[in-house]
Amino acid sequence: MTDVLFYHLQDTALEGVLPPLIEKSIERGWRVVVQAGSEERVTALDAHLWSYRDDAFLPHGTWRDHDAGDQPVILCIEDHNPNAANVRFLVDRAPLPADSSRYDRLVMIFDGNDEEAVAAARGAWADSKAKGFEVTYWQADAQGRWKKRQ
Numbered sequence: 459m460t461d462v463l464f465y466h467l468q469d470t471a472l473e474g475v476l477p478p479l480i481e482k483s484i485e486r487g488w489r490v491v492v493q494a495g496s497e498e499r500v501t502a503l504d505a506h507l508w509s510y511r512d513d514a515f516l517p518h519g520t521w522r523d524h525d526a527g528d529q530p531v532i533l534c535i536e537d538h539n540p541n542a543a544n545v546r547f548l549v550d551r552a553p554l555p556a557d558s559s560r561y562d563r564l565v566m567i568f569d570g571n572d573e574e575a576v577a578a579a580r581g582a583w584a585d586s587k588a589k590g591f592e593v594t595y596w597q598a599d600a601q602g603r604w605k606k607r608q
Contacts, residue, residue: 462586465567491543495550
């Protein structure tokens with residue numbers, strides 16, 4: 459069954475949240491695809507994942523790379539799955555993919571200060587529930603730690 463996790467950003471930028479979540483996925487042996495809302499966002503995330511920490515980087519590529527299928531993490535703007543990922547991150551209001559049930563986990567990260575993003579997340583929540591997926595909602599506490607909310 460597909461698990462769908464909703465991460466509600468309030469005082470944290472995507473660039474601070476996404477890399478640690480991808481790292482945890484890789485540590486679990488999962489392959490990852492990140493679907494963004496624009497090529498500009500993919501370009502920015504591509505640069506960020508190489509340099510977000512001084513002591514490490516996240517090996518990744520984009521859907522444009524000739525070896526995309528070999529990469530553990532792929533950044534894209536469409537709902538295809540070039541590296542046979544079992545985890546898909548959805549950012550910038552990217553919709554649930556048509557083949558949602560083929561993933562072990564979908565992670566929707568949305569900006570709580572963007573009314574359209576909140577509305578899109580609510581729609582994705584309802585759609586995920588209707589498909590019988592297990593859904594959870596995550597919100598950062600005052601110390602910045604993610605907590606599952608009811």
